């Protein structure tokens with residue numbers, strides 16, 4: 001892991017087989033638990049593979065979550081294949097480069113061109129998008145599949161994975177309603193309750209020691225300031241690296257909004273997309289960052305806070321009875337330091353849909369789930385581990401290791417700009 005590569009190398013090794021639109025000769029009754037980005041993508045791929053899919057989501061509405069997300073080419077190449085090129089082009093921003101800066105002086109220490117060279121090298125563009133737009137896009141997509149039924153306000157409280165029990169595998173909702181299924185996909189996120197049934201482990205996700213503040217500011221405020229205008233006019237992903245902290249910033253929504261993700265030592269936040277953070281505390285935590293960052297933070301009216309959790313790689317994603325499987329953060333939560341959590345969940349969905357477009361008998365289900373695990377688990381594990389490694393690289397204290405990191409990045413930047 002050469003430090004110069006940091007998060008700029010998009011992990012495209014072992015890319016999954018693309019979902020190819022084949023329809024299964026046997027239509028299964030599938031329940032997916034969780035309509036996050038992973039569950040929605042799986043509803044689309046499994047629905048289009050010819051299955052009847054009930055997608056259960058505890059939230060009463062898929063609302064506006066105030067944060068941006070990066071969509072790297074390993075995900076966009078699938079989204080484009082699924083017909084989302086126009087939707088992406090209209091709501092996402094394609095950054096022209098990634099720039100790494102020193103936190104206190106703002107000195108540029110690393111630079112890699114993205115934009116057209118990235119799209120050419122990886123076969124698809126890199127995008128920055130608002131999460132709400134991404135969710136809405138995948139929800140619309142899932143609903144294009146004929147057999148997909150989305151049920152909001154439906155919370156699963158228990159799962160019965162044994163196919164030999166009368167009625168077969170089932171989930172039970174908090175209302176007492178029981179839904180039977182040939183296959184249950186647990187896409188219920190980092191705090192997955194179904195994960196415990198699959199692995200038999202009664203452990204919780206691991207706090208990583210870091211937390212994130214997230215905030216969005218209108219770019220018209222930035223355009224009025226000559227020092228901030230370039231961040232909008234030439235959209236880039238900018239990362240300011242500091243001891244124990246870093247700040248990621250990029251444009252979303254047609255360059256109308258600027259998304260800030262401020263990573264810092266955890267001081268007792270919770271895992272939630274909606275917990276309010278204190279703007280004053282956030283500004284105090286980043287007071288030693290360069291003046292342009294102070295200006296950006298002065299525009300922040302409200303922030304959200306998120307404790308960052310991950311999990312040691314699991315040894316299995318498939319329940320021994322072979323009818324219950326994990327997908328997305330439910331099996332591989334990771335630090336967002338390679339911006340890969342949702343991308344890997346979307347890849348999971350592509351692989352699961354592709355495999356289940358080949359099913360012709362119920363007896364094949366366990367083998368197909370194990371094939372899914374074999375294809376996905378090693379890649380997810382490598383990505384979880386490299387995301388953890390980036391925590392150390394981004395957050396090096398000022399000193400010899402930090403100088404070596406910055407020196408390597410400067411050398412790579414010189415070669416890039418040569």
Ligand code: FAD
Nearest residue numbers: 034036037038058070156189328329336339340341342343
């Ligand atoms: P979730 O999105 O957590 O969805 C799980 C769903 O299940 C939820 O809607 C929940 O309500 C529902 N649910 C849970 N339990 C039940 C139940 N019992 N019954 C019914 N429904 C239930 N990834 C990237 O690819 N790029 C990035 O740039 C990026 N940036 C990130 C920045 C931050 C600060 C964080 C924290 C994460 C970031 N990620 C990023 C990671 C990404 O957000 C996650 O990996 C992704 O959202 C996981 O999707 P999921 O569908 O697996 O889980």
